Amino acid sequence: xxxxxxxxxxxxxxxxxxxxxxxxxIFIGLAIGVALFFGLMAAPTQVRKPVLFTTTFVSGLFYVVxxxxxxxxxxxxxxxxxxxxxxxxxxISDSQAVIADxxxxxxxxxxxxxxxxxxxVHAGRLVKQQKDWGFSAVLLVSMLAMxxxxxxxxxxxxDPANSKxxxxxxxxxxxxxxxxxxxxxxxxxxxxxxxxxxxxxYILSAAYRAFRARSIEATILLVxxxxxxxxxxxxxxxxxxxxxxxxxxxxxxxLTNIAAWLGKNIQxxxxxxxxxxxxxxxxxxxxxxxLSLEKTGGTS
Amino acid sequence: MRYDHDLASLSVGAIATIGLYTILxxxxxxxRFFEHLFLGLASGWALVAIWQETLKSxxxxxxxxxxxxxxxxxxxxxxxxxxLLPVGLMGYTVFSKKHNWMSRIPIxxxxxxxSGQQFSAWMTxxxxxxxxxxxxxxxxxTQFFKPDQNPVKGDLYGSEALxxxxxxxxxxxxxxxxxxxxDVKSKILKNASLTGRWMLMIGFGAIFGTTVMMRxxxxxxxxxxxxxxxxxxxxxxxx
Amino acid sequence: MATNDxxxxxxxxxxxxxxxxxxxxxALFVLVTIPLFFPVTLxxxxxxxxxxxxxxxxxxxxxxKVLIASxxxxxxxxxSMGQMEALLRIIMRKKIKFVVYTIADPQSPQVAxxxxxxxxDEEVKAGGKAYEPFKDYVILGYFPNGEGTSAAINNKFLxxxxxxxxxxxxxxxxxxMQSPVLQGVKSVADxxxxxxxxxxxxxxxxxxxxxxVPKMFMVTGVMVPxxxxxxxxxxxxxxxxxxxxxYDLETLMQEGLNVPGPKEVTSEKYSxxxxxxxxxxxxxxxxxxxxxxxxHFALFLLIxxxxxxxxxxxxxxxxxS
Numbered sequence: 103x104x105x106x107x108x109x110x111x112x113x114x115x116x117x118x119x120x121x122x123x124x125x126x127x128i129f130i131g132l133a134i135g136v137a138l139f140f141g142l143m144a145a146p147t148q149v150r151k152p153v154l155f156t157t158t159f160v161s162g163l164f165y166v167v168x169x170x171x172x173x174x175x176x177x178x179x180x181x182x183x184x185x186x187x188x189x190x191x192x193x194i195s196d197s198q199a200v201i202a203d204x205x206x207x208x209x210x211x212x213x214x215x216x217x218x219x220x221x222x223v224h225a226g227r228l229v230k231q232q233k234d235w236g237f238s239a240v241l242l243v244s245m246l247a248m249x250x251x252x253x254x255x256x257x258x259x260x261d262p263a264n265s266k267x268x269x270x271x272x273x274x275x276x277x278x279x280x281x282x283x284x285x286x287x288x289x290x291x292x293x294x295x296x297x298x299x300x301x302x303x304y305i306l307s308a309a310y311r312a313f314r315a316r317s318i319e320a321t322i323l324l325v326x327x328x329x330x331x332x333x334x335x336x337x338x339x340x341x342x343x344x345x346x347x348x349x350x351x352x353x354x355x356x357l358t359n360i361a362a363w364l365g366k367n368i369q370x371x372x373x374x375x376x377x378x379x380x381x382x383x384x385x386x387x388x389x390x391x392x393l394s395l396e397k398t399g400g401t402s
Numbered sequence: 403m404r405y406d407h408d409l410a411s412l413s414v415g416a417i418a419t420i421g422l423y424t425i426l427x428x429x430x431x432x433x434r435f436f437e438h439l440f441l442g443l444a445s446g447w448a449l450v451a452i453w454q455e456t457l458k459s460x461x462x463x464x465x466x467x468x469x470x471x472x473x474x475x476x477x478x479x480x481x482x483x484x485x486l487l488p489v490g491l492m493g494y495t496v497f498s499k500k501h502n503w504m505s506r507i508p509i510x511x512x513x514x515x516x517s518g519q520q521f522s523a524w525m526t527x528x529x530x531x532x533x534x535x536x537x538x539x540x541x542x543x544t545q546f547f548k549p550d551q552n553p554v555k556g557d558l559y560g561s562e563a564l565x566x567x568x569x570x571x572x573x574x575x576x577x578x579x580x581x582x583x584x585d586v587k588s589k590i591l592k593n594a595s596l597t598g599r600w601m602l603m604i605g606f607g608a609i610f611g612t613t614v615m616m617r618x619x620x621x622x623x624x625x626x627x628x629x630x631x632x633x634x635x636x637x638x639x640x641x
Numbered sequence: 642m643a644t645n646d647x648x649x650x651x652x653x654x655x656x657x658x659x660x661x662x663x664x665x666x667x668a669l670f671v672l673v674t675i676p677l678f679f680p681v682t683l684x685x686x687x688x689x690x691x692x693x694x695x696x697x698x699x700x701x702x703x704x705x706k707v708l709i710a711s712x713x714x715x716x717x718x719x720x721s722m723g724q725m726e727a728l729l730r731i732i733m734r735k736k737i738k739f740v741v742y743t744i745a746d747p748q749s750p751q752v753a754x755x756x757x758x759x760x761x762d763e764e765v766k767a768g769g770k771a772y773e774p775f776k777d778y779v780i781l782g783y784f785p786n787g788e789g790t791s792a793a794i795n796n797k798f799l800x801x802x803x804x805x806x807x808x809x810x811x812x813x814x815x816x817x818m819q820s821p822v823l824q825g826v827k828s829v830a831d832x833x834x835x836x837x838x839x840x841x842x843x844x845x846x847x848x849x850x851x852x853x854v855p856k857m858f859m860v861t862g863v864m865v866p867x868x869x870x871x872x873x874x875x876x877x878x879x880x881x882x883x884x885x886x887x888y889d890l891e892t893l894m895q896e897g898l899n900v901p902g903p904k905e906v907t908s909e910k911y912s913x914x915x916x917x918x919x920x921x922x923x924x925x926x927x928x929x930x931x932x933x934x935x936x937h938f939a940l941f942l943l944i945x946x947x948x949x950x951x952x953x954x955x956x957x958x959x960x961x962s
Contacts, residue, residue: 116478119467127481128465135488142492143501150503154510161514165792169522199800202786202793203460204486205515208508209785210456211490213747217445218494237434241442248446256454262472262813268774269810270762272407280407284414285443286751291715292415293440294748295624296422298716302621302939303426303666305614310665310946311658314954319603324947326607327614331940334615334885336933340684351547358686363565365608365869371569372605374531374870375576375598381528388520391513426666444748451747455782459804472813477804516788523788523849527871534874608866612883616720616862618673618939619884622932623719625674630931 155394162392164201168194221245248285254278326364333361412636416628461486535573537566572601652960657953665946672942676934682925683933684904690872691889692908694857694879695731696898699915701833703736706826708794708854710837710847711753712745717840717861722756723887723928724859725838729760730894733772734918738822740832741780742801744787745843750780767922775809779817787843791850798829829854834878844868848876859886884936888929894918895925 117124142153174181174191183189224238255278258264266274275283315321332338342357353359390396421436467479489508496505538558546560553559558566579598582591634640651659687695701707709728713721732739741757743749754774761772772778781802784790793800802823806814817823825831830853837844838859848856848871855878860868862883872880881890896904897917923930 112478115482116467116480119469119476119479124467124479124481128479128484131481131484132487135485139488139492139504142504142507143495154503154506157507158510158514158517161511162518165515165518166521168518195796199793199797199803201515202789202800203464205512205786205789206456206784207461207483207486208490208493209512210452210460211486212493212508212512213448213452213785215493215496217449219497220441220445222497234434237438240435241438244439244442245446245449248443249449252447252450252454256450259808260814265809265811265813268808270758270765270771280405283407284411286447286748287755288411288414289418289439290443290447290748291718291752292627293418293422293436294444294714294716295620295627295718296419297440299617299620299624299719300423300425302617303669305617306669306943306946307662307665309614309943310660310950313947313950315951316954319599322600322603323607323610324951326604327610328607328944328947330608330611331614331944334611334883335937335940336683336685336888337937339686343686358688362688364604366873367565367568368572368601368604369608369866370870370873371535371572372576372601373608373866374535374874375573375580376602376605377531377867377870378528378573378577379580381524385520385524388517388524392517392520427663448747451750451783452785455743455747455750456785459782459806460784463804472815473819474806474814474816512786519788519792519850526852527845527849530874530876531870605866609863612862612865614862614940614943615883615885615936616717618936618943619719619862619932620717621669621719622673622677622884622935622939623722623928625670625935626677626931629674629677 158394159392164194164197166392168198244285248282248290251278251282251285255282326369329357329361329364333357409636412627412632416632419624419628535570537569539563539567539570571597574598576601576605652957654953654956654958654960657949657956660946660949669939669942672938673935676938677931679934680926680931681934682930683937685888685892685933687889687892687906688885689908689910690869690880690882691886692893692898692906692911693872694859694881694886695890695893696908696911696915697834697855697857697879698728698731698735699898701735701737704738705735705833706738706740706822706831707732708829708832708835709739709741709753710835710839710843711741711743711749712837712839712841712843713861714746714748714752714840719928719932720861720884720887721838721840721859723884723932724881724890725753725756726760726923726928727881727887727890727894728836728838728859729757730764730918730922731890733760733764733769734921736770737833739778740822741778742790743783744785744790744846745839745841747783750782754780763922769921773810775807775812775815775817775820775822777822779805779807779820779822781805781817787846788850791847794829794835795851795853798826798831799823839864857881884929884932887927888933891923891925891927891929894921894923 112118117127145153171194172191174188174195177192177195181192183192220241224241226232227235227238228242258276258278259267264274267279272279313320313324315324332342339357346352346355354363387396418436418439421432422440424430425433461483463477464480465483468474468477470476489511492504493508494505495501495503541558541560541563543554543557543559545557548559548561575594575598577598578591578594579602582595586592586595711725713725715722741750741753743753757772757774757778765771774780782805784801790801799818802817805817807817807820808814809820829835829851832854835847835851835854835856836859837847837856840861842864844858844860844864845867856876857879858868858872858877859881860883862885865880865882865886868877868880868882871877881887892904893906894917896902896906896919898906898908898911898915900906900914900916
């Protein structure tokens, strides 16, 4: 049986849009989900670890099997499996797309966690009129404004009569589009850029105070950083290159060539070595998470 | 007076940018106002985009289906997608003292899928790098320097072989620094780890240089926005 | 111990190590701002990774299709927007169709939409053709689970397009599967390239999971050293890194590759002539060209303060000994 496969013919898993059958099935599905939810809440403590272990292990097992089991090569849309092995291979391949869908949907729901937490903290501060509650009010009002204008704009764009809004300029724009654009591009995007750019000042100040050649390692770091930064400056590169232009051998001492040699023969292998080390750690961590051996995110 | 949206957008952006930059002087209420404004707008947009860009098409439309309209074909609704709602909402039980174990179920599903992918992901990411590290260190010609004009294709010159040797030695020294973090008695391994540490410093120097370039670029972009886009082009209408 | 004792005089070394923060900030602010008012074209020698990126894009035949992962927002506008604009200009001039998706940030699809519209308007002003949503490009939206989505792209690309709608001009929202952009696309291998424009590690997520299509990355400065290791291993066909990469692409778009001229750009790898777009935007006015002089001054200031700090340390040590 194909897992929720998007086939046009009517099956147990689907029904036509707005039909009573679909609404009834959705309602039943919701009831099952809610029953599962409350059932888990009422479940005894001994059940928790096995439930968590099973969900994590089965989820991981899917991709392990997906990787290990032979995949169909050059499969055509109307190809049918010739035997059970091929049938399983087809099913795994088709299911992967649905699994990706499922994880995107669950991850989308989980993104709301951070927003819910933010709402809880700031709404609490506002209601209890704690210190700096005014700023919490600013946060909540701006969140509400963005939601209202964002959805207002989205709903308008769904209307076929407003399709010219997709074009250039402000053709067909109304209060909702201007409002959303002011909040998104005028405020949010500019503040996003400003927040990240502040770090430049801190880097300069930190480099001045802390970047000292106190040991061999620090000196190597300093000299390499200097060479890399000089190689990023086209003007320096140009004048340095002109001054060593001449014999073929002296071309090797052009700044671009020195930086390129360092990059290709020392920086790349050094970073590759770090990458390998990190990779071994990631593999070990992946295995531990899959087998629920990892205490922090696992079953304890 | 007609509403100039471009100027309004530039103006609020410039004021907000300057407001955030006041942190460089010291923590102040002006900065905190814009900081909270930013957080509110960002989280508000996340709520909009999660529905608009993701949930509506991936979840809702697939669950309820659609009738044929405006050139779009009819699509069946798949009722089982409703089961994902209680599963997703289990994540919110993290705020409950008694039931917060249930929040690990959806997280466990996502982490489990991620960890199951790690094996093939590891192979795809690192095998080309490992094979790329296996370079030839034996020259195939007596010439040391590679000629600029008409080098013989397929020949490995002495200078190239030396570069390859330096490449391999660097990778091995860096790996020995990471892997032999316990006390080693062998002088060769000790020196290899020391050399690895020095090579790492060269790598970190490159990271520092490019990171600095990136951070300064972000600042330059903000200055360009304020001075050129807002003041010169927006307010003074100069090209 | 007596309170009347005069404060010990600060030595030159100590003075050199104790400039006030505000002076440093002001110096950076001034040095970065002034060059913006005096735009000059600085000499630039594009690096091989950028040349590879440009050459591979320019070799694409008209009507090809590319897949773009636009994983950036205005937080890295200084680099990522310049990269995206350079990429879009090449794509639009080569009349290549493209599909955009995001795995990094909910803001990214809207930012991509706005940037595409802006570059299309600029191309129309320069005499080019407008790029229309749905007809010339589609935007698939945001996928919160990057790992699963990337695996689905590699396994069955059309599954991520299922149910997605885009907004054509003068027409109601349409299913993207009906777009001319996706006609004839059966798998990700039908795209010529997967190009990732990113400010995060979404490039690594894509690298690990998408194997059926050649990839090229456009990354911010902080990701350049790590991504260079993948480029060196042949896992990427081209790499554009940071604002230097943006300026490299703008230089190549202006001068071409191996095109004879006063500012000829040559390459060890490519001997054939690959033309540029001389006279067309950005024509010396792009983000790379405008930011490059300021970058010189900022880097120069950083190098200077580091040297001053170390000099101060040496002088202090000498005095102490």
